[in-house]
Each structure stands twice: as C-alpha cells, then as structure tokens.
Amino acid sequence: MDARTGLPVVGMVGAGQLARMTHQAAIALGQSVRLLAASPDDGAALVAPDVVIGEHTSLADLEALAKGCDVVTFDHEHVPGEHIRALVAAGHTVYPPADALLYAQDKVAMRRRMEELGVAGPRWRELPPDPVAAAEALEEFAAEVGWPVVLKAVRGGYDGKGVWLVDRADAAAPVLTSGTAVMVEAAVPIARELAALVARSPFGQGAAWPVAQTVQRDGICVEVIAPAPGLGERTAEDAEALALRIAAELGVVGVLAVELFETTGGEVWVNELAMRPHNSGHWTIEGSRTSQFEQHVRAVLDYPLGATTPTAPVVVMANLLAAGDDVVPAGIDERVHHFMARWPDVKLHLYGKGFRPGRKVGHVTALGDDVDEVLARARAARDYVAFGDPSGDHHE
Numbered sequence: 001m002d003a004r005t006g007l008p009v010v011g012m013v014g015a016g017q018l019a020r021m022t023h024q025a026a027i028a029l030g031q032s033v034r035l036l037a038a039s040p041d042d043g044a045a046l047v048a049p050d051v052v053i054g055e056h057t058s059l060a061d062l063e064a065l066a067k068g069c070d071v072v073t074f075d076h077e078h079v080p081g082e083h084i085r086a087l088v089a090a091g092h093t094v095y096p097p098a099d100a101l102l103y104a105q106d107k108v109a110m111r112r113r114m115e116e117l118g119v120a121g122p123r124w125r126e127l128p129p130d131p132v133a134a135a136e137a138l139e140e141f142a143a144e145v146g147w148p149v150v151l152k153a154v155r156g157g158y159d160g161k162g163v164w165l166v167d168r169a170d171a172a173a174p175v176l177t178s179g180t181a182v183m184v185e186a187a188v189p190i191a192r193e194l195a196a197l198v199a200r201s202p203f204g205q206g207a208a209w210p211v212a213q214t215v216q217r218d219g220i221c222v223e224v225i226a227p228a229p230g231l232g233e234r235t236a237e238d239a240e241a242l243a244l245r246i247a248a249e250l251g252v253v254g255v256l257a258v259e260l261f262e263t264t265g266g267e268v269w270v271n272e273l274a275m276r277p278h279n280s281g282h283w284t285i286e287g288s289r290t291s292q293f294e295q296h297v298r299a300v301l302d303y304p305l306g307a308t309t310p311t312a313p314v315v316v317m318a319n320l321l322a323a324g325d326d327v328v329p330a331g332i333d334e335r336v337h338h339f340m341a342r343w344p345d346v347k348l349h350l351y352g353k354g355f356r357p358g359r360k361v362g363h364v365t366a367l368g369d370d371v372d373e374v375l376a377r378a379r380a381a382r383d384y385v386a387f388g389d390p391s392g393d394h395h396e
Helices: 017-029 059-066 081-089 098-105 107-116 131-145 170-176 233-250 292-300 332-342 371-387
Strands: 009-013 032-037 051-053 071-074 124-126 149-153 163-166 182-186 190-200 206-208 212-217 220-226 254-263 268-274 314-321 347-350 360-368
Touching (some): 009 017, 009 059, 017 292, 059 071, 059 081, 071 292, 081 098, 098 107, 098 233, 098 268, 107 182, 107 268, 131 149, 131 170, 131 182, 163 170, 190 292, 206 233, 233 254, 254 292, 332 347, 332 371
Parallel strands (some): 009 032, 009 071, 032 051
Antiparallel strands (some): 124 182, 149 163, 190 206, 220 314, 254 268, 347 360
C-alpha cells in the first residue's frame, strides 16, 4: 500500500509499451505502479517514477520489485514459473498465477490443455529433441496432413519470431538442428485472424470486448478492426464465451487475449494465448468505455471490472512500424505537428522506443461509422507519422 495515497501499489515485470500504457491507465485510478525494467531507457521507464532496474530472469530482481507491492503482474510472459512460485511462497500476490501463465509460455502445454477442454485447433505434434528423430517425425506428420506445415518454437516466440512455414523436409533442417524445442502444426486454411479479448478477476468476474479482426504482415500485427467486420452475431458470441471459459478453466487473472483463426470453412480455432494486455486490444483505449489497460489493473487488484461497451460503431488501430534504424527519425516532431493538424480526430500513441526496422514504435486509432473510411483514415495517418507519406499504401 502506498502510504501517500492509501491505495495499492502494482508491480509490473517489464517496461515496454504495454507497461507504459498500463501505467497511464493506473494514474487515473490513483494507483501507483512500480516497474522492473531492463534499462532506464525502456519506454515505460522513461515516464514512470518508480523503476527497479533488473532482469526478469533474476529472482533477486523480482523480489526487489515485489517488496512493498500489493500485487505483481507482467507485460510479457517470459518470467520463469519457478520464480513466480518462489514469490508466492514468500507471501507475494502474483497474477496471473504460474499455473495459468504456463499456457501462454509453453505451446505444447497449451495445445494439450485445449484438447482436454475440447477446444478446436489445428492438428499438431511435439517433435523430439534429436534432429534426426525430429526430421522423421516431421515427415510422418506431413504425410498425414500435407505440406506446408508450421513449425513453432515451444517457448519464447512472439511477433513472427519462432514461427516457420516450411513446404519440404530439408527446409526445416536449420530449425530442427538449432537446439530449439519445436512443435509442428498443420497449416490452417485461414480466411482471417481474430482476437477475443477478455478479463477475469480473482473473484471470478469476467468481461469481454467485441471480437476484433487482426491483420498480420510477416507475423506482426499491423492493423486491428473492431468489431470484426461481417462476423456473425452467433459466431462472435461463441468466441467471446469461449475466451471467458478458457480464462476460467485456466485460472487466469487479468487480461487474456485468445488469438483465433477463422477458417475458410467458417470454423473458429484457437491459435495462441496471451495473458496480459495485448496488441489486439490497443483499440480499447479510445474505442471502449474501459480500456484493456485499466481493466487489467482492476482485475489484478480484484476491483469490479469496467464496462466494455464500444464508443463507436467502428474502431481501427494501426501499428506504427519503424522503417529505418535511426534512434529517432529526422523530422518526427514536425510530422507529429502536421499529423495533429490533418487528423485532429485520430489518436496517436508513441511508445518512447528507438526506431529499428519492423519494430512497433507506436499506434494510431481512428473511430467512425464506415469500415472502409475509418480504415483508410487510420492507414493514412499511420503512414504519415511512420514514413512522412500519407498515401495509406504501406499496408501492402
């Protein structure tokens, strides 16, 4: 408890853009946030007053963060489970708990649990660690489901990293000989990708936002449209109910993003899970009565959850992906000035991150009534800030 405010202190492991936006949401609630940052130059560390410098793999650094916090949570899933259990054994409250977070850390564990719950997903197989045995198992699997297949790192992959689409056995050799634990999935005939975002409190209260459509490029989310255009009411309701059920069955506390495939046959399959605020939910800052970041703070503190009603019929979030490797691109301040003049209704979020090719450095959010118009406006605004070019063509 913060003696100055009489309100709780939330510890967050990680200090990237998710922590930065969680901190911003917590300010309005009067909550204090303490961050564990790898560097004082991390995006959230630039704006938060209470920062512990350390590593998420160090139990000592995690204990330094947790001391004096009412709850500890995460802006990524990479904290070792044994460290989380050690914190809990020492009397700290940590959400989501290690037993739940496992299913966002380990894709094999997640697939097994989804099968136990009867949740639809692609056919898959865990590959043995020996490269020769793995190659044989891969060939057998591909003979059953057909090429291409998708190789996935069992742990640690994100933003397209740790995922490989291969169309023959020899193309998989670099992955199978890398020493990385790997699983294989059948390639899904995807019509589009969706995300069902929900939150759950320790009390068991749940809340769901409308299912959104996510647009990926090279494994990185570039746009989110909420609600997902043309998604049937029954399908949307079923997806929200599925995400809430998964959160309850796994014992999730906080925000849960269930990444989904809508197949060409009209089915909805689970792809992956994330137990934290998620890129697919950035639209909720302006597009929902309660943002995912405020909701995550409410949930981990066991406060009643907020309304998830959309504030507009259509919301589009477009990520700003750095095109160059400048620390800060030349003329960025001038671009921001012109952006605000030209699109006064579009909201800009910059994360305080260095610009490296393909890195998420910010996003824009546009609201309106017509999907095509809102999407075009978001793309044009995004492209102007990212490239100095408002054509809206950089989504291709």
